[in-house]
Amino acid sequence: MTNALMSVQIIPKTKNGEDVIPYVDEAIKVIHDSGVKYEVHPLETTMEGEMNQLLQIVADMNERMVEMGSPNVISQIKLLYQPSEISMSDLTKKYRDEEKN
Template structure:
């Protein structure tokens, strides 16, 4: 079972001042390719997995933004670390 939930809102700054939505889509693609469970929400994306693995994904997301032409990237991150296990469903099942 996963030991962490990490939510990230990535705010890439394109060098040309253009639309950030395609860049956010690319960041989500990095998450998707990692194979971890995730959910996209209007203002952030939440991932479920091992804490060290999720931080590596965040690092890859930031690096990818620079590779595709961003001047810089702000990542706002929330972390729930629970060594005995945690899932997104555990926290949200009563609302579904």
């Protein structure tokens, strides 16, 4: 059962002011490899899953940034926890239906 939605924006510091996009791409790969449902948006990525699983994914993303050479990482997250179950489509269905009209 999915009990959480989490949006994450990861901001890795780069060693010599390099472009952060390769780091962000790698962070999204960590999400992809985790197997959770996710959607990439321009300023953040939203994931759907169990709360502890999503928190672990953010920890894994941060570790990967450090492995790539980032001396520190800021991770901004928004978390919706709903024990009775929640999905991205639950919150966006009416907007997707409007797009079809």
